[in-house]
Amino acid sequence: xxxxxxxxxxxxxxxxxxxxxxxxxxxxxxxxxxxxxxxxxxxxxxxxxxxxxxxxxxxxxxxxxxxxxxxxxxxxxxxxxxxxxxxxxxxxxxxxxxxxxxxxxxxxxxxxxxxxxxxxxxxxxxxxxxxxxxxxxxxxxxxxxxxxxxxxxxxxxxxxxxxxxxxxxxxxxxxxxxxxxxxxxxxxxxxxxxxxxxxxxxxxxxxxxxxxxxxxxxxxxxxxxxxxxxxxxxxxxxxxxxxxxxxxxxxxxxxxxxxxxxxxxxxxxxxxxxxxxxxxxxxxxxxxxxxxxxxxxxxxxxxxxxxxxxxxxxxxxxxxxxxxxxxxxxxxxxxxxxxxxxxxxxxxxxxxxxxxxxxxxxxxxxxxxxxxxxxxxxxxxxxxxxxxxxxxxxxxxxxxxxxxxxxxxxxxxxxxxxxxxxxxxxxxxxxxxxxxxxxxxxxxxxxxxxxxxxxxxxxxxxxxxxxxxxxxxxx
Ligand code: NDP
Numbered sequence: 001x002x003x004x005x006x007x008x009x010x011x012x013x014x015x016x017x018x019x020x021x022x023x024x025x026x027x028x029x030x031x032x033x034x035x036x037x038x039x040x041x042x043x044x045x046x047x048x049x050x051x052x053x054x055x056x057x058x059x060x061x062x063x064x065x066x067x068x069x070x071x072x073x074x075x076x077x078x079x080x081x082x083x084x085x086x087x088x089x090x091x092x093x094x095x096x097x098x099x100x101x102x103x104x105x106x107x108x109x110x111x112x113x114x115x116x117x118x119x120x121x122x123x124x125x126x127x128x129x130x131x132x133x134x135x136x137x138x139x140x141x142x143x144x145x146x147x148x149x150x151x152x153x154x155x156x157x158x159x160x161x162x163x164x165x166x167x168x169x170x171x172x173x174x175x176x177x178x179x180x181x182x183x184x185x186x187x188x189x190x191x192x193x194x195x196x197x198x199x200x201x202x203x204x205x206x207x208x209x210x211x212x213x214x215x216x217x218x219x220x221x222x223x224x225x226x227x228x229x230x231x232x233x234x235x236x237x238x239x240x241x242x243x244x245x246x247x248x249x250x251x252x253x254x255x256x257x258x259x260x261x262x263x264x265x266x267x268x269x270x271x272x273x274x275x276x277x278x279x280x281x282x283x284x285x286x287x288x289x290x291x292x293x294x295x296x297x298x299x300x301x302x303x304x305x306x307x308x309x310x311x312x313x314x315x316x317x318x319x320x321x322x323x324x325x326x327x328x329x330x331x332x333x334x335x336x337x338x339x340x341x342x343x344x345x346x347x348x349x350x351x352x353x354x355x356x357x358x359x360x361x362x363x364x365x366x367x368x369x370x371x372x373x374x375x376x377x378x379x380x381x382x383x384x385x386x387x388x389x390x391x392x393x394x395x396x397x398x399x400x401x402x403x404x405x406x407x408x409x410x411x412x413x414x415x416x417x418x419x420x421x422x423x424x425x426x427x428x429x430x431x432x433x434x435x436x437x438x439x440x441x442x443x444x445x446x447x448x449x450x451x452x453x454x455x456x457x458x459x460x461x462x463x464x465x466x467x468x469x470x471x472x473x474x475x
Contacts, residue, residue: 001063003029003052005155006070008060008083009101010037013127014073015045016134017100020159022049029054029063033074057083061090068095069152071125076101084111084122093119096148100127104265105176105183108143109347112175121148124175126182128364129161137161139363140169141185141356143178161363168359173349180269180343181356184336187266187280189230189366190259191332194283194420196234199325200250202407206414207313207321211248215239217318225326225396228368257287266339273342278427279332282419307415314410316403323403328424330397333374334387335427354378388428397428 006029007018014032018041021028029052032038042053054060061068068091072083080101087097097120099108108124115122123144127134140160142149149171160169172178196218203214215238222231240249263284270277289296314320337353344351357374361367377390387393408425411418430436445451452461452475461475 001029001052001061001065003027003063004065004069005029006031006054006060006064006068008032008057008070008072008087009074010041011073012131013100013134014071015041016131017071017073017127017138017159018051019045019048020135020137021155022051024158025049026155026158027052029060031055031057031060057086058090061087066092066095067151068092069098069155070096071098071100073100076103077107080107081111084115088115088118088120091120094121096121096123096144096152098123098125098142098144098152099179100125102126102182102262103179105180105269108179109176112144116145121145122175123148123152124179125156126172126178126185128182128185128360130365133161133363137168137363139185139359139367141172141178141181141359142169143172143175143180145174146171160359161367163358163362163367166358168362168364170352170355170359172356173344173351174347175349176347177344177349177351180347180349181340181351183262183265183269184340185360185364185366186262187277187339188332188336190263190266190283190287191279191336191420192228192230192329192366194286195279195325195328195332195424196230198411198416198418198420199321200234200238201416202321202411202418203318205416206410207317209313211238211250212241221322221325224322225370226322226329226368228370229365230368256291256293258291259284259287263287266336269343270335270339273339273346275335275339275342276427277335277339278423279328279335279420282423286417286419307413314406317407317410320403320407320410323400324407324421327397327400327404327428328421329370330387330393331424331427332420333370334393337374337378337387352378353382386431388431 004026005021007014008031010030010032018028018030027050030038030041031054035055038053042051052063054063070087072080074080074083080099084097103124112122121144123142126141127138129138137160140156142156156169157167160167172181200214203209203217215235218231218235238250242249242252245252263280267277267281267284340351341353354375357371361371373392377384377387384390388397404425408422442453446453446463447466450463452463455462462472463475464470464472
């Protein structure tokens with residue numbers, strides 16, 4: 001065959017990715033289980049580049065140069081396994097299967113191990129940016145072997161988004177590393193959106209501003225340190241008026257957030273790894289809480305009295321919220337990067353954290369100016385204990401600190417829930433604390449379960465004989 005690469009699964013994502021490849025001059029073989037989709041793609045977009053339509057998977061395989069590279073863009077889960085199994089029987093050692101779907105990284109690890117035994121390369125590639133990104137340049141997070149990236153890298157880097165001439169695509173690491181990083185990217189996206197939503201809620205219900213005015217505030221913020229795609233589109237959504245009612249659209253959208261699961265995965269893995277990603281967890285829980293409409297109605301009915309709203313918005317609230325948003329965002333990203341680092345150590349992935357910030361600068365939902373700062377921080381010190389201690393972020397958070405506290409106090413007084421802001425502040429305060437009450441927790445654990453404790457003044461483990469004479473023994 002003569003095609004450089006193939007795509008199977010031509011729904012929204014797959015067909016846009018195939019078009020992106022073709023537009024960039026790659027001869028691309030295309031296939032879909034239901035052939036009508038393949039025909040439709042070639043009919044509607046054949047003029048955009050060099051497509052080789054294939055009716056069956058054997059035809060698709062035959063259309064390719066060797067080593068063969070086939071991107072799978074089908075429904076995640078069982079359908080992906082079915083397509084992999086069928087392809088594996090048709091391919092030869094050295095060929096590459098790339099899963100561009102939203103797979104769980106544990107599935108990717110399992111699939112990679114199985115295919116490696118057969119001499120095939122399996123590349124789990126996180127692809128971010130939705131349908132628009134797939135067509136015009138996504139952020140791509142490929143895992144898998146270094147050898148496979150030598151073949152695949154030039155193609156993926158060509159079709160990826162570019163920022164300052166650099167592609168938003170880098171080899172993340174072996175087996176599940178790419179899908180893991182994509183998962184944490186989504187988790188950070190949850191946290192970022194929650195913090196933006198809390199900022200809006202505060203400006204509205206403590207600051208007394210209307211949605212359109214808050215949209216203007218976000219538009220202004222978008223020209224500073226907070227410059228990002230999410231802040232930009234927040235201004236758009238808040239400024240939009242519903243045609244049917246003439247009300248701000250945000251007032252007619254049901255206040256129940258949905259989720260597809262990657263935020264939850266991020267938190268589940270963080271629990272396994274022992275990394276406190278409180279910002280992401282609060283964001284996932286906030287969505288779940290919002291969706292519990294019956295419970296919300298019951299509790300609202302039990303506590304009908306509103307908090308006493310302040311007569312007048314606190315002085316400087318807008319600027320304070322900006323600081324609180326920035327500082328909380330630093331915490332959320334610091335936590336997300338901690339999770340990637342922990343997984344990288346656990347699974348032996350050797351992930352370059354600065355490079356992850358680089359490839360999120362374009363194509364994906366969390367693209368932001370901020371990410372240049374994160375890259376610079378990890379470039380300065382790859383072993384950074386936390387993003388919070390990098391000079392730039394430390395001084396930004398230091399500057400934000402008093403405003404951050406005022407915002408949380410104002411929110412608490414007014415009864416406006418800000419789990420993202422509050423937990424981010426608590427995380428920061430806990431990490432800075434000279435002494436944590438964890439000492440008491442250890443004392444209690446020793447009391448009821450003889451779990452022992454360590455002492456600040458001597459090495460070893462100790463136990464107090466609580467139910468006897470309360471003397472201390474070495475454990
Ligand atoms: P869908 O997830 O809706 O999947 C539809 C495609 O899967 C169709 O091509 C369908 O073929 C194929 N398919 C389903 N079951 C099978 C099967 N058993 N055997 C063979 N093919 C099958 O498509 P999307 O384009 O939305 O997404 C593709 C992947 O990309 C998913 O993993 C998704 O999670 C991921 N993704 C999606 C994003 C988005 O914004 N939509 C963003 C980033 C990633 P047929 O036409 O024959 O039914």
